[in-house]
Amino acid sequence: VNCDRARRLLDPYVDGELAPQERQRVEGHLRICASCAAERSRLEALIEAVKRSGRHRPPPGLERQVRAALAADAVTGWPGLPWRWLWLVASPLAGAALGIWIALTFFAGWSEQDVALRELVGAHVRSLMADNLVHVASGDPHTVKPWFAGRLDFAAEVEDLASKGFDLIGARLDYLAQRPVAALVYRRREHVINLFVLPAGPGTEQAAAELTRHGYNIVQWRRDDLAFRAISDLNMGELKVFTRFVGPRRPVVSGRAARVPNALNGVRASRERRGAAGGRSECRGCARRS
Amino acid sequence: MPAAYTLARWILGNMHDADDVVQEAYLRAFRAFDQLSSGNDKGWLLRIVRNTAYTWLRDHRDQQNVIPFDEVVHGVALASAAETFEATAEAQANRDLVHDGLAELPVAFREIIVLRDLEELSYKEIARVIDAPIGTVMSRLARARRQLREILSARLRQQEGRSEL
Numbered sequence: 521v522n523c524d525r526a527r528r529l530l531d532p533y534v535d536g537e538l539a540p541q542e543r544q545r546v547e548g549h550l551r552i553c554a555s556c557a558a559e560r561s562r563l564e565a566l567i568e569a570v571k572r573s574g575r576h577r578p579p580p581g582l583e584r585q586v587r588a589a590l591a592a593d594a595v596t597g598w599p600g601l602p603w604r605w606l607w608l609v610a611s612p613l614a615g616a617a618l619g620i621w622i623a624l625t626f627f628a629g630w631s632e633q634d635v636a637l638r639e640l641v642g643a644h645v646r647s648l649m650a651d652n653l654v655h656v657a658s659g660d661p662h663t664v665k666p667w668f669a670g671r672l673d674f675a676a677e678v679e680d681l682a683s684k685g686f687d688l689i690g691a692r693l694d695y696l697a698q699r700p701v702a703a704l705v706y707r708r709r710e711h712v713i714n715l716f717v718l719p720a721g722p723g724t725e726q727a728a729a730e731l732t733r734h735g736y737n738i739v740q741w742r743r744d745d746l747a748f749r750a751i752s753d754l755n756m757g758e759l760k761v762f763t764r765f766v767g768p769r770r771p772v773v774s775g776r777a778a779r780v781p782n783a784l785n786g787v788r789a790s791r792e793r794r795g796a797a798g799g800r801s802e803c804r805g806c807a808r809r810s
Numbered sequence: 811m812p813a814a815y816t817l818a819r820w821i822l823g824n825m826h827d828a829d830d831v832v833q834e835a836y837l838r839a840f841r842a843f844d845q846l847s848s849g850n851d852k853g854w855l856l857r858i859v860r861n862t863a864y865t866w867l868r869d870h871r872d873q874q875n876v877i878p879f880d881e882v883v884h885g886v887a888l889a890s891a892a893e894t895f896e897a898t899a900e901a902q903a904n905r906d907l908v909h910d911g912l913a914e915l916p917v918a919f920r921e922i923i924v925l926r927d928l929e930e931l932s933y934k935e936i937a938r939v940i941d942a943p944i945g946t947v948m949s950r951l952a953r954a955r956r957q958l959r960e961i962l963s964a965r966l967r968q969q970e971g972r973s974e975l
Binding site: 532571579583586 | 819924926928951952
């Protein structure tokens with residue numbers, strides 16, 4: 521370390537800001553260089569002088585005045601709000617608003633479907649209350665189907681599925697999506713299945729879906745210009761089997777629909793194997809009863 | 811509070827303004843309390859005091875004190891070692907001399923001496939307060955001290971000259 525470099529490092533040296541290695545080098549130089557050592561003393565003297573005379577004491581009333589201002593500010597809060605603070609509050613709000621807007625835009629369709637599903641569950645639950653399940657009680661499709669004539673402006677196919685293990689109980693007129701709809705009622709063991717049939721419209725544009733709401737399994741799909749909604753406390757596997765038999769043509773439920781025949785075979789096989797108790801493992805209600 | 815006041819006084823050079831600036835700085839600090847992330851309360855408060863003081867200068871006073879600081883313009887040649895030695899020795903005994911000398915410094919030099927020698931912040935803390943790299947802190951502080959010694963020795967020469975007359 522020569523004098524030039526030592527002089528340049530003198531300020532950080534005195535301020536204790538040098539790395540240990542550099543510090544040792546400067547110290548080594550100061551031991552052998554009287555001129556630089558004197559410069560160091562002068563620097564320290566200057567700093568000492570500043571320390572002694574540079575400080576300002578705040579006037580006695582200032583602290584009390586500031587405390588009072590802080591207290592007043594804490595009470596009133598809003599007046600004189602600096603922009604930075606306002607931004608601090610405003611930016612999360614703006615972010616939240618943006619998020620909500622995006623969510624609304626993206627999920628408007630979903631929420632519409634949600635309303636429809638709630639309506640569906642409501643109709644199903646009401647049908648189970650107070651002897652309102654069927655208006656025409658018959659297991660004969662040729663009795664049930666004509667009953668709708670004059671009550672609806674469309675004709676719903678009614679299938680006799682007794683041989684498949686789904687007994688037709690009857691039908692009733694119901695109301696969904698702001699219009700009268702056909703509600704066909706089937707029963708499998710103790711489980712009531714409501715099959716709603718209505719013309720496909722703007723409110724029934726959803727894709728085929730299998731869902732669960734409030735513990736009820738729902739399968740909904742479209743075929744041609746009719747919309748189908750099956751809802752029951754029956755397990756989803758058997759409900760999907762049921763939907764396979766509804767209508768003369770195969771309903772497109774979802775990508776999994778292709779496997780439904782296999783599922784059916786599985787159910788049949790297990791029923792054969794386990795006899796009358798078939799499907800017990802899939803239904804807690806049945807298990808309790810037996 | 812004394813630290814905030816001292817810094818405000820030295821930036822503003824005016825007692826009444828310093829009161830107001832300190833109060834406003836405390837209000838700002840209080841409102842922005844959530845922003846306080848690191849534990850460096852003093853540096854953080856002094857940064858607010860400094861910003862408040864400069865804003866105050868810009869809003870309430872003419873531009874005389876806040877002309878853009880230029881390191882080249884304000885850099886000065888080193889006086890002879892002998893001269894400054896006497897100056898600093900004398901300065902220790904003469905508070906007014908140092909006080910006036912500090913007042914004569916450009917505000918950027920003054921504040922860095924205040925932050926280091928009076929508030930005793932580290933270079934790193936100062937860098938955060940004045941929003942500058944550490945290298946700038948180091949070189950500006952060295953220049954500031956050199957210029958203060960220049961001013962002190964010049965004042966001493968004046969005084970001696972007058973007493974001789």
